[in-house]
Amino acid sequence: MRPDPEDLYRRMARARFCEEALSALWERGLISGEMHLGAGEEAVAAGVTAHLEEGDAMALDHRSTPPLVARGVDLVALFLEMLGHEEGLCAGKGGHMHLFSRDLLSASSGIVGSSAPLGCGFALAAQYLNPGKVAVAFFGEGAVNQGMLLEALNLAVAWKLPLVFVCKDNRWAITTRSREVTGGRLARRARSFGMPATRVDGTRVEKVWEAAGRAVERARAGHGPSFILASCPRLQGHFLGDPLLRVFREPLRQTLEIGPPLLRSLFSRPLTALASRVPRLGTIGKTIALLGVERYVLERDPLQRSAALLTEEARRRLEEEARREVAEAVERALETAGRREENA
Ligand SMILES: Cc1ncc(C[n+]2csc(CCOP(=O)(O)OP(=O)(O)O)c2C)c(N)n1
Ligand SMILES: [Mg+2]
Incomplete structure (x- = not known):
């Protein structure tokens, strides 16, 4: 199988423009609380979600919007959720760190490291109830020093779970350089549990797509979990206004x-x-x-790097379509929330 550069870029562009729209809404004070964006993680989100099908699950961390958007979450419901509206994805009660989509079998949590045990749960359910379906757990490199994540790596291998661990390595955990608090190498650490681990440049969507394809195929075939270590930038710092x-x-x-x-x-x-x-x-x-x-x-912007896979015409067309789609969703969400006048 070969990657479809247009499909991958469409996923990335939608994800990036959603992050920009969220940033603008937050700057206007329409979204309360902290906002952790996943700008810089779009190639990871696109390369992985391109392999997922209906019934597959995603366990997400505090930067959960790129995988959800890349996979096709309802954008109006997503923005309404951020605005705290009852018609939002989680009835306005989740906010950006606790997004849940029943349709996409996806859930996020702000508890660092928790996406790994959650991913085990999704994968165990698939193993029993829906063989052939897989789960993906996304988390940062800082999370790999959490006890629960290490327990999850162990259980996933022991139970041969259909799970793909995707570690987004941006080298930082808030203001701590992860290498200063990490023993050994993360890919080797994952291998020591008995699963294959691959390092990829997470700004190159085609590389992520290849690695994720192998890992998802292995999980679907019932051969157990894999670990992908994808380096990527943290373009907006730890949180907006960092x-x-x-x-x-x-x-x-x-x-x-x-x-x-x-x-x-x-x-x-x-x-x-x-x-x-x-x-x-x-x-x-x-x-x-x-x-x-x-x-x-x-740091390299994954969108700029992936644009090289397309003709200039295709890039422009895909970006225009994605921009329009996101702008319309924001407009509809603000209208529903009665805050249209604030879309100035
Ligand atoms: C269990 C737990 N400990 C600490 C925090 C505070 N915290 C929020 S994000 C974060 C950094 C996580 O780093 P990493 O996993 O590398 O993800 P990144 O923010 O770099 O994407 C920390 C320590 C938390 N939310 N949960
Ligand atoms: Mg990090």
Whole structure:
């Protein structure tokens, strides 16, 4: 089988434009709470969901919108959910971190690592009730240090579950560099449980598609779980309005804003010795610098990379269609929620 670049790009473009629309709604204060976007994870979402069929399940984490959108969730219901409306995907009670779709057999959770045991549950149900169907669990690399995730890797192998573990490695867990708190290599760790593990460039949709195809086929055939480690960027920082990214976007304003309190904290009534505070300031500076280098120098936008698989005409057409579809869904959601005037 060969990948269909147009189908994959359509999934990615819809996912990206939804993330942009969510960002705009959040900036206007129409969505309450934190907002973790999955911008940068579109190639992973598209490459995996392209192999899923009706009856397959997805266990999702706090960046759940790209897989849901790539797989074809009702966009109006998704936006209404974010607006807290009763006609939303989860009657307006879930919000962005607890999305659930009965049609797509998909559920997300903000509890880091929980998508793995949830994925085991979906896969166990498929094994008993619906052989041939599979489950996918999406999570970040930070989650792989959670006990429940390691237990899930073990059970999935022991019970030969039809499950694909998809680890989205953006190298960061909020402001912690994952490599500084991780022993060994994650793909090797997964292999040590007795399952195949593949590393892919998660900004290259065709590579993700190939790896996911093998893993899904293996699960469908009843041969058990696989692990995919897909590197991808975190284009909007940990959450919208991430203060560390703001430092790069508006350096002067942010330095004036966060500089004085940081300096004050250095000399405020001592609880710890000054000598131990200075290196802490250095750590904050180093973290900000590393984030900036990765975000603005090293990271690649998966949409730009995948556009290379298409003709310019096809890219433009697919983007126009996706933009229109998303804009119409936002408009309808705002109208239903009685907030149309706010779509200025
Ligand atoms: C059990 C648990 N611990 C801590 C948190 C706080 N938290 C939210 S997101 C996050 C980072 C997760 O990192 P990773 O799994 O790499 O996902 P990423 O945010 O990088 O996509 C943490 C620690 C949480 N939500 N749940
Ligand atoms: Mg991460």
